[in-house]
Amino acid sequence: MKHRNGIIILFIIMATFGCKPDPLEYARPDNLAGTIYQQLESMGNFTYYLQALDQTAYKEPLVKGGSWTVFAPTDEAFEAYMTAEGISSIESISPEKILDIVEYSIIIDGWNTTTLTYFPNRFYLGQSFRRRTQYQRPNRTYNTDTLQHILDWDKLEPGQYVVEESNGRLKTTNYFIQSYLDTWDVQHSDYEFMFPDETFNDGEMKVFGANVTEQNIVAENGIIYALDKVFEPKKSMYENLSSPEYGDKYSGFKRILERFAYLRYNRDELNEETGETEQIYRFVFSTGIENDYLPFNVADENYATNIDGTLAQAWGLLVPTNEALESYLTGNSILGEFYSSYDEMPLDVLGKFISPFFFNDYWDICPSYFGQSYDTSLGLVDYKAEDVVDKKFCSNGFFVGVNTVYTNNSFGTIMGPLLLDPNYSIMLQAVQDLRIDTALQSNAVRFSILGVRNDQFEDIADPNSATRRITVRTDLDSYDPTDVSVIYMDVEGDPVGANNRTYPDPDATSPSAADIAYVRKTIADIVLNQIVDEDIDFNANNYYQARSGEFIYASAGNLAQGGGDIQDMESAQVENIQVTDNGNFYEMSAIIDMPLNFTYGTLVENSASFSSFIEVLESADALITIVGSEDKLINFLNLQRTFTLFAPNNSAVAQAISDGVIVDPSIVNGLDDLDKAIAKRDLLNFAKKHFIQQSLPTDGKITGTFPSMYYSKIVDFAPVYDQFSVVNTTTSVSITNEETGDTVTTGSMTNILSKRIIIHETNNYIK
Numbered sequence: 218m219k220h221r222n223g224i225i226i227l228f229i230i231m232a233t234f235g236c237k238p239d240p241l242e243y244a245r246p247d248n249l250a251g252t253i254y255q256q257l258e259s260m261g262n263f264t265y266y267l268q269a270l271d272q273t274a275y276k277e278p279l280v281k282g283g284s285w286t287v288f289a290p291t292d293e294a295f296e297a298y299m300t301a302e303g304i305s306s307i308e309s310i311s312p313e314k315i316l317d318i319v320e321y322s323i324i325i326d327g328w329n330t331t332t333l334t335y336f337p338n339r340f341y342l343g344q345s346f347r348r349r350t351q352y353q354r355p356n357r358t359y360n361t362d363t364l365q366h367i368l369d370w371d372k373l374e375p376g377q378y379v380v381e382e383s384n385g386r387l388k389t390t391n392y393f394i395q396s397y398l399d400t401w402d403v404q405h406s407d408y409e410f411m412f413p414d415e416t417f418n419d420g421e422m423k424v425f426g427a428n429v430t431e432q433n434i435v436a437e438n439g440i441i442y443a444l445d446k447v448f449e450p451k452k453s454m455y456e457n458l459s460s461p462e463y464g465d466k467y468s469g470f471k472r473i474l475e476r477f478a479y480l481r482y483n484r485d486e487l488n489e490e491t492g493e494t495e496q497i498y499r500f501v502f503s504t505g506i507e508n509d510y511l512p513f514n515v516a517d518e519n520y521a522t523n524i525d526g527t528l529a530q531a532w533g534l535l536v537p538t539n540e541a542l543e544s545y546l547t548g549n550s551i552l553g554e555f556y557s558s559y560d561e562m563p564l565d566v567l568g569k570f571i572s573p574f575f576f577n578d579y580w581d582i583c584p585s586y587f588g589q590s591y592d593t594s595l596g597l598v599d600y601k602a603e604d605v606v607d608k609k610f611c612s613n614g615f616f617v618g619v620n621t622v623y624t625n626n627s628f629g630t631i632m633g634p635l636l637l638d639p640n641y642s643i644m645l646q647a648v649q650d651l652r653i654d655t656a657l658q659s660n661a662v663r664f665s666i667l668g669v670r671n672d673q674f675e676d677i678a679d680p681n682s683a684t685r686r687i688t689v690r691t692d693l694d695s696y697d698p699t700d701v702s703v704i705y706m707d708v709e710g711d712p713v714g715a716n717n718r719t720y721p722d723p724d725a726t727s728p729s730a731a732d733i734a735y736v737r738k739t740i741a742d743i744v745l746n747q748i749v750d751e752d753i754d755f756n757a758n759n760y761y762q763a764r765s766g767e768f769i770y771a772s773a774g775n776l777a778q779g780g781g782d783i784q785d786m787e788s789a790q791v792e793n794i795q796v797t798d799n800g801n802f803y804e805m806s807a808i809i810d811m812p813l814n815f816t817y818g819t820l821v822e823n824s825a826s827f828s829s830f831i832e833v834l835e836s837a838d839a840l841i842t843i844v845g846s847e848d849k850l851i852n853f854l855n856l857q858r859t860f861t862l863f864a865p866n867n868s869a870v871a872q873a874i875s876d877g878v879i880v881d882p883s884i885v886n887g888l889d890d891l892d893k894a895i896a897k898r899d900l901l902n903f904a905k906k907h908f909i910q911q912s913l914p915t916d917g918k919i920t921g922t923f924p925s926m927y928y929s930k931i932v933d934f935a936p937v938y939d940q941f942s943v944v945n946t947t948t949s950v951s952i953t954n955e956e957t958g959d960t961v962t963t964g965s966m967t968n969i970l971s972k973r974i975i976i977h978e979t980n981n982y983i984k
Contacts, residue, residue: 253287253436254280260434262443265295265307266322272312273319275351285439286324286333286348288390288424290447298447314449320352321390321450327439330422330432334397336528343400347389347528349518352450354383356497359480366472366560368479368503378480379495386518388450388612391531393423401530407583411610425451425610451612454534455516463607467618469539473559473571477503477510503564510568512575512593518613532614533576535600537622545622552628555637563699565649566636569627573598579615596625626658626798631666634795634802639698640670643689646701647744650737653764657748657799664800665761667747667769667777667789671698673808674706678781680742680765680811680972683818683846684710687739693723703728706736711845746779746811752800753777755791759947760914766859766973767811768914777805780812780970784822812970816862818848819971826966826978829870829882830904836882837900853905853926856973860926861913863952863961865982873982879903902927906983909941909952914968914975917947922955925983950977959984 250256254276257263266289270276279285290298295307304310310318334343359378364370393408398417405417412426422429427446434441452460458471480498488495502517503510513520513532520531537545546553552570556562562570575593576582582590582600590600600623607618627636632654635645648654657664674689690696690705706720721732746765753761758772770778775791782788793804812819817840820827834840834851841850854860865873874881880888880896888896905926913919924938931937941952951962966978 250436252280252282252438253285253441256434256436256441257287257289262291262293263289264292266290266292268307269310269315269319272315275319275323279323279438282438284326286326286328286442287439288322288324288429288442288444288448290318290322290444291430294427294445294447297445317352317450318447321350321388321448323351324348324390325351327436329440330394331396333392334394334400343394343396343398345528346393346397347391347520347531349387349528350390350450352388353386354388354450356380357382364475364480367475368477373480378498380480380498380500381483382500382516384499384501384517388453388518389528390448390451391425391610391612392429393417395419395421401580402585403580403583404585407580407585410584411579411608411615413608424448451610453516453518453613454532454611454616457609457611457616458536460609463618466538466607467536469542469559470536470571470574473542473567474502474511474515476560476567477564479503510564512572512577515613520613530577531579533579533582534614534616535574535576535582535598535623536616536618537574538606538618538620541619541621550624551633551637563639565645569625569636572596572627573623573625579610582615582617592625594625598623598625626660629798630658630660631664631797631800631802632657633797634668635666640672641668642698642701643671643674643704643740644669644744644747646704647737647741648748651741651745653748660799662750662799663752665749665751665753666800666802667749667805667809668802669744669747669805669808673805674740674743677743677808678810678813679708679710679739680746681739682710683815683843683848686710689740690719690723695723703733704736704740706739743808743811747809753803760916760968762912762914763809765811766912768912768968768970768975769809770968777803777809779809780972781810783970784813785810812972814971815843815848815850816854816971816974816976817851818846819969819976820864821847823966823969826866827864829867830864830907832882833870833879833900833904836885837897837904839901839904851908853901854908854974858910858973859912860974861909861911861950862974862976863907863909863963863979863983864976865907866964866978866980869980869982873903878982878984903982906939907979908974910938911943912975913943913945913950913952913977915945915947915950915963915977917945919943920945952983954984957984 251259254270257267270279279287299305299307328348331342333348334345335341336345356379359380361370361373361375361378408417408423409415415423415426417423422432424442424444425448427444427448429442430445431443434443455474458467478500481501483497483499485494486497500516502514504512504514515534520528542559546556546559559567572594573592573596576590577593580586584602587601590598592598604619604621605617606620609616627633635641635648648657671689671691677687679685679687686709688707690707693705703721705723708720709717711717720736721728742765746763746767748764749761749769750764751761753771755771755774755776760768760770762768767780770783776788777791778788789805789807789809791803792806795802795804814822817834820831824831839852841852843849873879879899882900885893885896908926909923910926911919911923920943922940922942924940926938928936928938940955942955944951949963949967951960953960961979961981961983964978964980969976
């Protein structure tokens with residue numbers, strides 16, 4: 218045991234003292250590159266930059282460690298900068314400006330010319346050309362007297378507000394490397410257009426308009442790039458609007474943009490100079506899902522981001538001069554017909570007006586894209602080189618001043634009158650709620666809109682009720698035709714008057730969401746009855762289907778009638794026509810009313826011809842009672858769709874009884890249970906055969922093969938409906954059963970309009 222303990226002690230001594238490494242073998246190699254600061258010292262051409270570093274807190278990390286990329290201006294670059302600034306020595310540069318230059322030259326992590334083009338979290342060569350620097354714009358104090366045009370200005374307490382203009386963003390620097398240009402098909406000529414005093418040759422690297430005279434200088438804690446220019450932090454595109462070099466040239470566009478901005482409280486912060494705690498605000502522009510007025514925020518350094526949150530490309534922005542904006546509005550423009558200044562325009566109009574100036578990528582406004590520059594809304598903008606008066610690549614995109622105003626489809630199409638005339642603000646809101654405004658701006662389709670002014674939403678049949686009538690309240694103190702975020706609507710005709718009231722309740726603390734939804738749905742359905750997806754010929758005396766599914770009869774050169782108008786023997790008259798690029802907007806004397814009755818009620822009004830068919834429906838148990846109304850629904854029809862009823866008149870039903878197709882409906886209740894069930898089935902099938910699953914007015918246009926509501930068999934769990942081919946003229950409609958060859962033609966009464974169903978009289982029944 219003693220010997221064994223001695224051996225163990227000997228091994229411990231040998232392990233501790235006998236295996237000590239040779240310090241020379243593991244010493245730091247003499248040829249290992251020093252840290253970034255040491256490398257700059259050893260290269261001998263960065264004296265001024267080192268002096269700048271010495272005045273900041275960035276010297277120590279660049280001396281000791283970390284991981285950095287530094288875009289270091291050479292001594293020649295500093296000398297050129299000082300000469301241009303009229304400065305005799307680097308000591309004459311203010312400490313604040315020295316810090317700006319240093320912070321704007323440093324990027325976290327070491328990146329070579331390959332990895333600089335990766336997105337930070339994804340390794341794809343040639344994707345990126347931006348990185349965040351260490352520079353962040355300092356806070357700025359605003360006085361409310363200078364902000365009277367911004368959103369919610371009247372809600373701000375008068376005084377001064379400390380604003381974090383950077384919104385927490387670090388400014389980016391932008392560089393151009395051949396692999397990046399190749400990936401995105403950015404031409405050398407595009408670069409030279411953005412930086413007119415520079416050329417780009419294969420293999421070069423540029424930082425903005427500076428040459429990188431030495432690339433990939435490896436240091437122990439990062440990588441250095443030598444620049445032939447000194448950069449102060451670049452302005453964002455928003456900041457560039459008020460650059461001193463332009464004077465006041467772009468103040469009009471800046472004011473337009475600021476109409477979409479508001480101050481938002483962010484946090485409290487200690488002011489180290491005063492020792493007081495300040496409230497810090499941010500200047501927020503209305504972009505994104507909630508306030509989608511602007512395509513992007515021209516003050517934001519981030520641009521868009523990829524799915525992993527890394528920086529993507531940079532925007533393009535065309536900016537018209539004050540002179541161009543004024544000339545457009547006072548010239549022969551559609552906007553000038555409605556507004557005398559841009560301050561008068563509501564934000565939705567103003568947002569559409571400036572949308573042709575915003576581009577997703579900076580290269581969209583470079584020479585290789587002339588003639589095919591598509592804005593963020595994918596509208597083609599007629600942008601040309603001769604329009605350009607100023608150019609500057611900013612920290613967050615390419616700023617181009619132009620001497621003209623570009624227009625889009627918004628105002629030249631049938632949407633123009635809705636957007637521009639506040640008298641149609643309720644109709645506009647409904648179109649936007651329905652999300653058909655983009656479709657109505659398409660030049661690929663022709664449209665007709667029968668315009669409904671705000672004051673014409675009065676005593677209108679509720680399209681989803683048999684009894685209700687509605688009136689939009691424009692007489693309330695809160696009514697503002699330019700603000701229809703909440704619309705108040707009176708409702709009459711509820712059963713026993715139980716719910717006759719104003720929706721939503723004007724006296725409520727906050728409007729009911731359910732009430733608001735009901736009002737918007739009702740108005741939207743009414744508005745759909747005023748929109749036709751084709752040109753209307755008022756001289757044709759013909760029928761046109763509106764987007765509601767109901768039909769409008771146009772006649773006498775200037776008259777229009779819906780089903781309700783025909784029933785009341787009234788009509789709306791065209792008072793004025795606004796011709797647009799994709800159809801006509803008709804200013805009407807009244808709204809076009811939908812049919813007032815469902816099919817049952819319409820048949821009852823014409824019972825002299827259809828009393829027997831009414832008995833068929835009643836005896837077949839095909840009717841559903843509507844509470845508070847004498848009208849009824851037909852239980853086998855889904856009125857989300859539209860139909861045609863070829864209604865057999867009394868003689869046709871009598872013939873069907875005589876032929877033994879159905880029993881006399883009047884005797885059904887006297888039959889025994891089995892015979893009654895068979896009779897009801899036959900009556901129901903008889904009724905279904907006369908409903909065609911297509912709206913077929915006598916318009917001479919709608920032809921084809923369509924199913925009825927009757928089927929005799931089911932294949933693969935799906936009913937196989939009888940099919941009918943249609944011959945349609947402007948005086949009659951004939952349908953032929955494709956299986957039996959039997960044909961039925963409309964009789965003397967045609968185009969009787971009920972809710973969702975057109976009724977034609979037939980002298981024969983359908984077999």
